[in-house]
Amino acid sequence: xxxxxxxxxxxxxxxxxxxxxxxxxxxxxxxxxxxxxxxxxxxxxxxxxxxxxxxxxxxxxxxxxxxxxxxxxxxxxxxxxxxxxxxxxxxxxxxxxxxxxxxxxxxxxxxxxxxxxxxxxxxxxxxxxxxxxxxxxxxxxxxxxxxxxxxxxxxxxxxxxxxxxxxxxxxxxxxxxxxxxxxxxxxxxxxxxxxxxxxxxxxxxxxxxxxxxxxxxxxxxxxxxxxxxxxxxxxxxxxxxxxxxxxxxxxxxxxxxxxxxxxxxxxxxxxxxxxxxxxxxxxxxxxxxxx
Numbered sequence: 086x087x088x089x090x091x092x093x094x095x096x097x098x099x100x101x102x103x104x105x106x107x108x109x110x111x112x113x114x115x116x117x118x119x120x121x122x123x124x125x126x127x128x129x130x131x132x133x134x135x136x137x138x139x140x141x142x143x144x145x146x147x148x149x150x151x152x153x154x155x156x157x158x159x160x161x162x163x164x165x166x167x168x169x170x171x172x173x174x175x176x177x178x179x180x181x182x183x184x185x186x187x188x189x190x191x192x193x194x195x196x197x198x199x200x201x202x203x204x205x206x207x208x209x210x211x212x213x214x215x216x217x218x219x220x221x222x223x224x225x226x227x228x229x230x231x232x233x234x235x236x237x238x239x240x241x242x243x244x245x246x247x248x249x250x251x252x253x254x255x256x257x258x259x260x261x262x263x264x265x266x267x268x269x270x271x272x273x274x275x276x277x278x279x280x281x282x283x284x285x286x287x288x289x290x291x292x293x294x295x296x297x298x299x300x301x302x303x304x305x306x307x308x309x310x311x312x313x314x315x316x317x318x319x320x321x322x323x324x325x326x327x328x329x330x331x332x333x334x335x336x337x338x339x340x341x342x343x344x345x346x347x348x349x350x351x352x353x354x355x356x357x358x359x360x361x362x363x364x365x366x367x368x369x370x371x372x373x374x375x376x
Contacts, residue, residue: 163239166201213233264341275307296317300341
């Protein structure tokens with residue numbers, strides 16, 4: 086699996102035989118998405134290519150995209166949300182504005198009526214409901230989700246307030262290619278059950294002087310993947326959970342956009358001990374961990 090690492094020294098995954106455009110159009114047509122709520126938000130078939138992501142992220146010439154590094158092709162992102170999706174919106178807007186060298190090609194949600202899903206539909210982004218449940222019978226299975234992501238040639242998965250545990254099959258399919266953001270300085274106040282205002286209530290109750298968002302890679306457990314970036318904010322003496330949440334959320338948007346931009350620019354490098362670092366956009370010899 087190491088050969089499939091998303092961002093290493095060179096950071097580029099290349100295919101010696103890129104898929105012809107017509108073939109790609111025929112293959113992509115197998116995924117049928119709908120923009121309105123109705124049964125079966127996506128219809129999937131097994132892809133004949135077990136690793137369609139290999140067709141993405143190739144060297145395209147002397148000049149990259151507006152936001153990307155030299156020779157870096159725009160990445161294809163799938164964003165997972167369960168709620169309003171403010172981080173999703175920030176990333177989507179940054180991609181449209183050229184700050185992120187990528188495009189959101191799918192929105193995955195367990196709540197098809199959430200604000201994030203509505204924003205995606207309003208912007209022509211395909212919505213996939215996952216997992217299938219009593220409240221979302223139109224949802225797809227893990228295998229169907231994997232096939233849909235392959236059909237869409239997704240490079241990276243970005244979790245933006247998705248409250249379900251990511252299936253191990255997905256983690257194995259996208260090694261070092263799934264990012265999440267958590268509203269505390271991990272490893273403090275993380276894990277199952279720590280989400281939303283519960284995190285900020287616990288921070289205040291502990292007497293902690295600082296909090297802030299953590300961007301980390303996703304493994305098979307809640308909030309235990311390697312930290313990529315953090316942003317520190319003070320916890321004020323008279324803070325309410327709502328006030329602290331608002332202060333942390335403001336920093337979340339900024340640090341997540343910067344981290345996703347680094348990922349899409351192939352500026353994430355891995356130390357020998359498995360710690361991810363971000364190479365400076367202006368100085369390739371400078372790497373950093375905490376913003």
